[in-house]
Amino acid sequence: ETGVTQTPRHLVMGMTNKKSLKCEQHLGHNAMYWYKQSAKKPLELMFVYSLEERVENNSVPSRFSPECPNSSHLFLHLHTLQPEDSALYLCASSSLADSTDTQYFGPGTRLTVL
Amino acid sequence: DAKTTQPNSMESNEEEPVHLPCNHSTISGTDYIHWYRQLPSQGPEYVIHGLTSNVNNRMASLAIAEDRKSSTLILHRATLRDAAVYYCILRDWSQAGTALIFGKGTTLSVSS
Secondary structure, eight states: OOSEEEEOSEEEEOTTOEEEEEEEEOSOOSEEEEEEEOTTSOOEEEEEEETTEEEEEOSOOTTEEEEEEETTEEEEEEESOOGGGOEEEEEEEEOTTOTTOOOEEOOOEEEEEO | OOOOBOOSEEEEETTSOEEEEEEOTTOOTTEEEEEEEEOTTSOOEEEEEESSSOEEOSSOEEEEOTTSSEEEEEESSOOGGGOEEEEEEEEEGGGTTSOOOOOOOEEEEEEO
16 A cells, blocks of 8 residues: 555654654545554544644644645654654545545654664 | 443454454444554554444445444454454544544454
């Protein structure tokens, strides 16, 4: 399934580094999401973009900064992260007009903060 | 949001049917029942959804109780590739464009 792609698949960074995660969807969707999955925990929402506008920020620390330049691309800019931010970061997309309300997920970026 | 309850884990043998239960006693009349699964080292994927009637697709079947307070995801012939965490999620139609609320799901193990 290549409808939603994420790069890089794995990332190791120090606490002082700045990096960005990229998500691209090839499905013509108009809503995009960032989720975080920490070890042994359920997925939790970070951000929602609908029609390229951020509509939900789930109390995420400012060291995570999302960007949605167009309906196909979503970024998560990272700076001065903490070791506890190590997790699987998942991007998803959906169509607001889809009556099945299905979200399509990318494979995720496995982030390790040293 | 209405809550769902699933067993933490289940085991199955290959080629046998698997019935994964989900309780949702506080479901509202407009809530759809969605199932997603997450294979190891992958993002979640949509499996099936329904409102009142039983549903079938190429991946699974969904049996919904008459009072809608519970449902069962049925894998007709489990394969090793079906080993995953299965999530039962309730969604109102008005929630399109909002986050999916994931619980802990049911971890399905399949043995050969």
